[in-house]
Amino acid sequence: MERRTIFSDRLLPILLVLPQLAITIVFFLWPTGQAIWLSLTRADPFGIRVQFVGLENFWDLFADPLYTATVLRSIFFCALVAAISLGLAMLLAVAADREIAFRRFYRIFLIWPYAIAPAVAAVLWILLLHPQIGLIGRWLNALGLGWDYKINGGQAMLVVILASAWKEISYNFIFLLAGLQSISASVVEAARMDGARGFFRFRTVTLPLLMPTVFFLLVVNLVYAAFDTFGTIWAMTSGGPGKATETLVIKVYRDGIVNQDIGSSSAQSVVLMIGVIALTALQFRFLGRRSGGE
Amino acid sequence: MKGRIDWPAHVVLGFGVLLFLLPIWLVLAGSTLQPDEVARGELSLIPRLSGLDVYARVLIEGSPGTGPVWRMLLVSFCMAMSIAIGKLAISILSAYAIVFFRFPFRMAAFWVIFITLMLPVEVRIIPTFTVMSDMSLINTFPGLTVPLIASATATLLFRQTFLAIPDELFEAARMDGAGPWRFLRDILIPVSATNIAALFVIQFVYGWNQYLWPLLVATDPKLDTIVIGIVKMIGGETQTEWNRVMATAVLALLPPISVVVLMQKWFVKGLTESNK
Secondary structure, eight states: OOOSOOBOOSHHHHHHHHHHHHHHIIIIIHHHHHHHHHHTEEEOTTSOOEEEOTTHHHHHHHHOHHHHHHHHHHHHHHHHHHHHHHHHHHHHHHHHTSOOTTHHHHHHHHHGGGGOOHHHHHHHHHHHHOTTTOHHHHHHHHTTOOOOTTTOHHHHHHHHHHHHHHHHHHHHHHHHHHHHHHSOHHHHHHHHHTTOOHHHHIIIIIHHHHHHHHHHHHHHHHHIIIIITHHHHHHHTTTOSTTTTOOHHHHHHIIIIISOOHHHHHHHHHHHHHHHHHHHHHHHHHHHHHHHHO | OTTSOOHHHHHHHHHHHHHHHHHHHHHHHHHTSOHHHHHTTOOOSSOOGGGGHHHHHHHHHOOTTSOOHHHHHHHHHHHHHHHHHHHHHHHHHHHHHHHHBOOTTHHHHHHHHHHGGGOOGGGGHHHHHHHHHHTTOTTSHHHHHGGGOOOHHHHHHHHHHHHTSOHHHHHHHHHTTOOHHHHIIIIIHHHTHHHHHHHHHHHHHHHHTOOHHHHHHOOSGGGOOHHHHHHHHHHSGGGOOHHHHHHHHHHHHHHHHHHHHHTHHHHHHHHHHHTO
16 A cells, blocks of 8 residues: 655655664664574684585584474474463453453453563562472472472473463453454354354354454464563573473573574574564465455 | 353453462562561461561662662663663654655665564574674663664554555645644654554563563673563572562562553553554
8 A cells, every 4th residue: 555645855764764774784684694694604613714514504403303302392382382371361351251240350450461571470480389489389399299390391391381371361362352352243142143152152153253363363472482481481490401491592592692602503593583484474474364354 | 141140251250360460469478578488488478568678678789699679670661761762763753754755765675674573683692692792782771772672563553554544634734834844743643642652561561571682782780670680689599588589570560560551541452453
């Protein structure tokens, strides 16, 4: 879509886009180009000579069982975070969409957690689940379950999944509730007249109409789980114990910043970039369809 | 249906409210206890008023290994404000240029901005760090904020808003002889006030909640944000004074939660309309 009416200044618009463009080029495009270039090179052990090695860093990466394990772990982590968060948010949104007392109260109390930082969510959950001081953690130990996520890898994974999913419920709730409210009351009423009720009506009438929102949220949640959970995981377990909670972003950070392995870290960055581009493309393809349908 | 209480919905929503309120309440109550009580695991859900002085103490002294919390709050506040206002300003200006002017490489500029959607910091950690140190922006306040100011989502949203403004409004302004600046100030900004308010909330929370970026570019304790500070506090497990950690957690949560709750109406509208 284009506007018919325009101003005729030539220099002014360039000055107007310049700040945004400059920041984008200096801090986004240039480093991205660098990442791609670095991923194709390798420095000698003393860091003096840099040599072009083609795709070798990538072959090494995918031949490394530790890396493929991290890829699988990240997929597992993202899938569970998205599923738990979306599932609970759906339950809450369906309940909040009903004509009940205190609905404004409920909504405010389900929306504010949007403001919680991922790293602060980690702190809150540590205080709940810490084996010695946590309310739930101590209780689990009193039951004789041997709870200590600092030692037990499976428990550590559970803990970071719960904290990450919890933090994202509000975001999903806001969108699902808005989606439910935009479903025309007459459609639901018609289904009711036809005798569709309860879960059956939800599954056959409401859910299909809500599908575009759910799909959009699924992509957003996967991106969130893959990238924005760095703070949560780093604060809770730093990727440990061992590599039990090491996701792809944790590994990039560890290899690049902590261990200074630039070539491999850049190759990992490029792999992540391809992942984001794929997810964004998916989202836009689908978003295009949604705006076309409405 | 009228008159009957919808129990299942109340149970589900009550559970949801508790799911978020309980951890916060626990931290609030825990912050007022003695550190050794917390360390022994004697957390209670009843706050002790006499313990409230912990807030004054963390604000002024901080916790072992960190600076005072007032300073972290100040850094976080300045960072969140700069990012939110900066993002709004440059996004409005660039959307204005792209929608209302014709200039060479207009669409190229649009795509360059658009592409940043696909390049979160997390995927370009090392080279971004290198660029930052080449420009000697490590451990500076501009380094903490300026790179986060570029925003494709805000630009896209303002572009949509501007495209939807009826031509008549524009013609009327032109008849009155309004130049580009007056048009921006008197018409575009008032018309998009709701969007600006909503985006302000979203970007303030975004700026306040940053963790990886400050971890990367600001190692100087003077530039510790509250989020960085609190993670530092729990780092030294053995000597952690948990009541101070909890008090800091409460202080870290208050500003972004207040912004969201106070501006809830615009925030929800803006969020769901801009699709992120």
